[in-house]
Amino acid sequence: MPRRYEIPGAFKAAIKREPNGRQTVSTQDFVTQLAKVNWNWSLHEANQWIEHYVTTFKDISPNEGENRLFMLYNPNGGL
Incomplete structure (x- = not known):
């Protein structure tokens, strides 16, 4: 049985x-x-889900399509 609280852990x-x-x-x-x-x-x-709930990763996908690649970034410029 899927549990909603397990989604962030899977990410x-x-x-x-x-x-x-x-x-x-x-x-x-x-x-x-x-x-x-x-x-x-x-x-x-x-x-x-990623676009809605994750704000610390940005899309750096090299190709078009649904299998995208996201990278962790610091929105404060390292400060």
């Missing part, structure tokens, strides 16, 4: 840290983590 589990310290998450990785907690979302649904 955090999908975050990948690159060797240079950059943190990214792809929509496909998020959907995969959601499936582990019984949420069966499409890429479109996952993108809608």
